[in-house]
Amino acid sequence: MAEEDKYLETARADRSVWLMKCPPVVSRAWQAASASSSDPANANPVVAKVVLSLDLLRPEEPPEERPEEPTLQFKMELAQTNTGNTPKSYSLNMFKDFVPMCVFSESNQGKLSCEGKVEHKFDMEPHSDNLVNYGKLCRERTQKYMVKSRQVQVLDNDNGMSMRPMPGIVGLITSGSKEKKKQAPAKPSDVKRTRRDRTEMENIIFKLFERQPNWALKALVQETDQPEQFLKEILNDLCVYNKRGPNQGTHELKPEYKKSTGDADAA
Numbered sequence: 001m002a003e004e005d006k007y008l009e010t011a012r013a014d015r016s017v018w019l020m021k022c023p024p025v026v027s028r029a030w031q032a033a034s035a036s037s038s039d040p041a042n043a044n045p046v047v048a049k050v051v052l053s054l055d056l057l058r059p060e061e062p063p064e065e066r067p068e069e070p071t072l073q074f075k076m077e078l079a080q081t082n083t084g085n086t087p088k089s090y091s092l093n094m095f096k097d098f099v100p101m102c103v104f105s106e107s108n109q110g111k112l113s114c115e116g117k118v119e120h121k122f123d124m125e126p127h128s129d130n131l132v133n134y135g136k137l138c139r140e141r142t143q144k145y146m147v148k149s150r151q152v153q154v155l156d157n158d159n160g161m162s163m164r165p166m167p168g169i170v171g172l173i174t175s176g177s178k179e180k181k182k183q184a185p186a187k188p189s190d191v192k193r194t195r196r197d198r199t200e201m202e203n204i205i206f207k208l209f210e211r212q213p214n215w216a217l218k219a220l221v222q223e224t225d226q227p228e229q230f231l232k233e234i235l236n237d238l239c240v241y242n243k244r245g246p247n248q249g250t251h252e253l254k255p256e257y258k259k260s261t262g263d264a265d266a267a
Contacts, residue, residue, distance in 0.1 A: 015116035
């Protein structure tokens with residue numbers, strides 16, 4: 001970026017400008033008028049004019065009832081005449097009580113400028129002279145949005161021939177996903193395990209605890225290939241669950257069973 005583009009041009013910062021809230025229909029009319037301008041050299045053609053009205057024949061009012069400023073009426077008229085039902089005249093309601101604002105612009109080269117500060121703010125509404133055209137415009141807009149974008153089409157060929165896949169299309173549909181589902185091994189949690197005899201399972205658990213003193217529930221399920229709930233019932237009777245300490249989350253035999261297994265080993 002050039003050195004001069006880094007600064008804000010403020011030569012017109014003190015200029016008073018008007019801010020007007022413009023409806024989309026007026027903005028489109030202005031753009032159409034600017035595009036159809038017959039003078040290509042004029043970059044800013046006249047698209048509308050503002051008429052200021054002041055009632056000089058208004059009867060004199062007492063000083064205490066007289067407003068500080070004379071009552072002004074603003075009216076805007078579009079310069080383009082072939083706008084269809086778009087209102088050509090608009091009443092401008094002026095406001096002075098608003099947040100202080102400034103207008104900024106940016107050129108095609110990226111140069112920033114302050115075009116002035118907002119002195120008056122205007123809201124726009126169709127003038128009473130164009131209420132008929134405005135009513136037609138509203139009806140056209142309502143009818144436009146009532147039109148359904150989706151339509152139902154009745155097929156003449158109702159024997160289903162048009163829905164059959166064409167030759168060669170079937171081969172494009174791969175069945176790899178189904179084959180993968182069939183070949184994928186079932187998860188251990190999905191396998192249906194068969195319960196053994198309880199006495200047999202108690203002996204197996206005693207032998208496992210002879211191998212090591214502490215076991216987690218998941219490890220016992222893998223070693224015994226038994227349902228988890230069935231193992232919980234047996235462990236509740238034979239073991240103690242460690243809630244804290246270095247062996248937290250594991251089971252160990254109750255003291256009376258530890259003694260009995262130790263005696264059996266000694267014998």
